[in-house]
Amino acid sequence: MDYDATIPQREPDDVPESRSRRGFLKLAALTGAAVSVGRQAGALSEVPFAARELSNEKLIEMYRTILRIRWHERTQADQMLENPDYRGYNHFYAGQEAVATGVCAALRNTGARDQVDLAYSSHRPSGHAIAKGVDIPKMVAEMDFRSTGMNGGYGAEMHIADPDVGFAGADGMIGPAPVIASGSAFAMRARGSDQVAVVFAGDGNYAAPHFHSTMNNAALLDLPLIYVMENNLYHQYAHYSLSCPHVDIAEAASVYGVHARTVDGQDVVQVYNAAKEAVDRARAGEGPSFIEAKTYRYYNHWGAPGAKAGELGAFGYDPLAITHFRPEKELRAWMQRDPVDIARKILVDWGVVDTARAREIEEEVKAEIAEAFEWGLAQPLCTPEDGLKNVFVEGTVPPRQFG
Amino acid sequence: MAMKSWMYSVLEAVQHEMREDPAMTWIFELTPPVASNPGKPVINLETEFGRKRVVNTGIDENWMASAVLGAGLAGSRSATYIPYQGSCMPFQVIQNVAAKLRHKTGGRAEMPVVWIIEMTGQTPGFAQQHSCYEEDSYYMHIPGVRTVIPSTPFDAKGLMHAALRSRDPVVYLYPAGLRTLTEEVPDDPFEVPLDKAAVRREGGDLTIVSSGAGMPGVLEAAETLAAEGIAADVIDLRALTEMDTETIVNSVSKTKRLLTVDQSYYTLCPGAEVIARSVENVEGVKVKRVAFPDAPPPASPEMFLWMRPGPENVAEAARALV
Numbered sequence: 006m007d008y009d010a011t012i013p014q015r016e017p018d019d020v021p022e023s024r025s026r027r028g029f030l031k032l033a034a035l036t037g038a039a040v041s042v043g044r045q046a047g048a049l050s051e052v053p054f055a056a057r058e059l060s061n062e063k064l065i066e067m068y069r070t071i072l073r074i075r076w077h078e079r080t081q082a083d084q085m086l087e088n089p090d091y092r093g094y095n096h097f098y099a100g101q102e103a104v105a106t107g108v109c110a111a112l113r114n115t116g117a118r119d120q121v122d123l124a125y126s127s128h129r130p131s132g133h134a135i136a137k138g139v140d141i142p143k144m145v146a147e148m149d150f151r152s153t154g155m156n157g158g159y160g161a162e163m164h165i166a167d168p169d170v171g172f173a174g175a176d177g178m179i180g181p182a183p184v185i186a187s188g189s190a191f192a193m194r195a196r197g198s199d200q201v202a203v204v205f206a207g208d209g210n211y212a213a214p215h216f217h218s219t220m221n222n223a224a225l226l227d228l229p230l231i232y233v234m235e236n237n238l239y240h241q242y243a244h245y246s247l248s249c250p251h252v253d254i255a256e257a258a259s260v261y262g263v264h265a266r267t268v269d270g271q272d273v274v275q276v277y278n279a280a281k282e283a284v285d286r287a288r289a290g291e292g293p294s295f296i297e298a299k300t301y302r303y304y305n306h307w308g309a310p311g312a313k314a315g316e317l318g319a320f321g322y323d324p325l326a327i328t329h330f331r332p333e334k335e336l337r338a339w340m341q342r343d344p345v346d347i348a349r350k351i352l353v354d355w356g357v358v359d360t361a362r363a364r365e366i367e368e369e370v371k372a373e374i375a376e377a378f379e380w381g382l383a384q385p386l387c388t389p390e391d392g393l394k395n396v397f398v399e400g401t402v403p404p405r406q407f408g
Numbered sequence: 409m410a411m412k413s414w415m416y417s418v419l420e421a422v423q424h425e426m427r428e429d430p431a432m433t434w435i436f437e438l439t440p441p442v443a444s445n446p447g448k449p450v451i452n453l454e455t456e457f458g459r460k461r462v463v464n465t466g467i468d469e470n471w472m473a474s475a476v477l478g479a480g481l482a483g484s485r486s487a488t489y490i491p492y493q494g495s496c497m498p499f500q501v502i503q504n505v506a507a508k509l510r511h512k513t514g515g516r517a518e519m520p521v522v523w524i525i526e527m528t529g530q531t532p533g534f535a536q537q538h539s540c541y542e543e544d545s546y547y548m549h550i551p552g553v554r555t556v557i558p559s560t561p562f563d564a565k566g567l568m569h570a571a572l573r574s575r576d577p578v579v580y581l582y583p584a585g586l587r588t589l590t591e592e593v594p595d596d597p598f599e600v601p602l603d604k605a606a607v608r609r610e611g612g613d614l615t616i617v618s619s620g621a622g623m624p625g626v627l628e629a630a631e632t633l634a635a636e637g638i639a640a641d642v643i644d645l646r647a648l649t650e651m652d653t654e655t656i657v658n659s660v661s662k663t664k665r666l667l668t669v670d671q672s673y674y675t676l677c678p679g680a681e682v683i684a685r686s687v688e689n690v691e692g693v694k695v696k697r698v699a700f701p702d703a704p705p706p707a708s709p710e711m712f713l714w715m716r717p718g719p720e721n722v723a724e725a726a727r728a729l730v
Contacts, residue, residue: 092533092709094533150533150707150708150709150710152708158706158707158708158710158711159535159536159706159707159708159711160535160536160707161533161535161707161708163535163536163537163538164535164536164537164707176537177536177537177538178537179467180467180497209466209467210467211466212465212466212467212468212471213466213467213468213470214468214470214471240438240466240467241438241467242438243437243438243464247464247465247466248465248466248467248468249466386708386710387706387708387710387711388710388711389710389711389713389714389715390711390714391706391711392701392703392706392708392711392712392714392715393701393703393715395703396702396703396704402701402702402703403701403702404701404715405674405697405698405699405700405701405702406698406699406700406701406714406715406716406717406718406721407698407721407724407725408667408696408697408698408721408722408724408725408728408729
């Protein structure tokens with residue numbers, strides 16, 4: 006694939022050329038699906054191929070998880086486009102499914118608080134939530150502001166959380182989550198637990214000062230922290246070359262002494278291999294790991310109800326992206342390496358299922374998601390006065406809007 | 409003179425100042441400094457002034473806030489646009505560095521800098537972390553930094569000119585819910601003072617004081633009240649630091665009834681300061697305070713819209729006061 010033709014075009018400008026910007030962009034583009042591996046970040050071939058130990062059942066479950074994320078999003082997008090009563094919004098994850106799935110497949114997703122592994126999410130949380138094992142119907146209800154939703158309608162998409170499965174939650178902010186995750190890892194290490202803390206963060210998080218604090222302290226204290234950087238090339242509407250001087254952000258992590266890998270985020274097996282290595286290291290007290298997954302989101306930065314195809318808040322065209330449109334050819338090129346297709350092909354090639362069974366599984370997942378939406382969107386709306394609850398453990402705060 | 413949107417009015421001021429001063433810089437993240445308006449040329453600071461002066465940076469509000477301060481100390485006027493949820497990230501550099509610099513250098517530090525800080529959260533559903541219900545209270549508490557909050561496109565432009573020309577650092581709060589407002593705004597530069605409230609309506613039966621995102625609802629309520637025979641003085645604070653005590657006290661001395669309206673949390677809302685200054689200066693004032701309850705704004709529109717003070721809440725409180 007010729008990615009040179011599809012990289013975001015920039016007008017010549019007067020930015021000081023401290024290093025060759027053009028050369029950088031070429032490199033950045035090449036890292037797209039092909040995966041470039043820096044010496045410091047560790048070569049792919051060094052990653053133990055842990056996926057070969059996975060049972061067929063586990064491999065099928067990972068395929069189902071990828072499909073659940075994909076069909077949850079496609080169904081939600083349809084709701085936004087077609088259902089005038091639907092109110093939820095989302096920062097879509099479609100295209101990145103293999104990252105959440107591959108990482109969470111290597112974690113403990115059940116058990117008491119002192120056993121389950123913790124996953125911190127970003128403001129693009131639905132894939133992480135599903136991969137960690139949240140109740141999908143309750144998540145659907147939450148995203149549509151229903152009182153029986155996962156968080157009682159208080160949080161909605163950017164704030165979903167389910168501590169019961171170790172899903173520490175979404176975070177609407179860029180910056181804090183990795184540092185906080187390092188605090189969880191600190192506590193796990195201090196109490197002698199073999200739990201690990203994982204944080205999913207986008208390429209936009211690199212520029213925040215929190216990155217330094219997280220890496221520095223994780224390395225200093227040998228924390229069982231796994232920082233999964235999902236480099237989907239864009240933070241909101243800006244290409245990551247505008248916020249990061251590295252081609253591989255993993256290089257920055259390795260400078261702190263953090264074990265760092267760069268993986269193809271479209272391939273669930275490669276992600277799993279890197280995640281399993283990181284988890285094994287963390288559980289054995291060997292300290293933090295950093296995984297940069299090269300990936301891509303198919304939809305806009307976010308989608309909202311009342312969307313119209315090709316117009317504001319819809320999909321494929323983003324009017325807020327005034328300075329940096331994502332080139333359609335770039336999107337198409339990434340869709341050629343679709344994580345669903347890749348996962349299906351692996352299962353078929355490995356003789357886990359045949360093509361017909363793989364299609365059947367997809368139909369089963371579609372039905373499961375359709376049921377989740379049917380249940381979620383039939384749930385009761387919130388009671389206004391409940392807005393005064395949950396400020397503290399007990400009681401309500403006084404209403405002040407009446408004077 | 410033309411009908412102009414909020415953002416066009418603001419960027420028109422910035423464009424003028426950047427043309428006048430080739431050293432001035434602008435730092436942004438995510439939100440491009442671009443605005444269009446019917447019948448007017450598109451403003452794009454990034455293409456007009458180039459990326460040496462107009463920088464699209466990473467999501468790093470700490471750098472943005474610190475960098476404009478450093479630019480100011482190096483002798484360049486500088487402004488930055490910090491969108492929505494990033495608004496309290498740069499708090500430390502504004503509160504514990506910029507605010508104290510003039511004082512601690514015995515008046516020697518020069519800081520011709522502006523932090524444009526969005527206040528979001530007026531849209532139901534955004535909720536929680538994408539809602540800024542405390543920032544006016546936080547920033548107005550800081551001495552040494554002027555904090556202003558326009559509520560109209562005209563004031564947005566005039567206050568921007570004044571802020572960029574000021575030798576004091578300015579926190580320029582931008583209630584994003586007002587971005588859809590349009591009004592007649594002059595093409596030529598003009599200043600709105602950084603320390604004067606605006607009297608939006610003169611009545612005499614009671615004084616209603618609000619600011620920023622609270623203003624449209626207050627003006628609507630005042631209209632309703634007028635139809636019922638209750639005439640209100642309506643004051644738009646505009647300047648939170650330094651607050652225009654004189655304008656408030658003049659009105660309250662006349663009406664003896666004061667209603668404050670804020671979209672931010674009840675505790676330490678700007679209205680609390682307005683009430684304190686009024687009762688300190690005027691005998692026998694009856695007061696009421698309408699504000700968002702001391703709870704984070706929830707996602708559910710049912711909860712949120714009930715909690716957010718609307719025009720009907722303002723009118724009802726006003727009726728109870730007169």
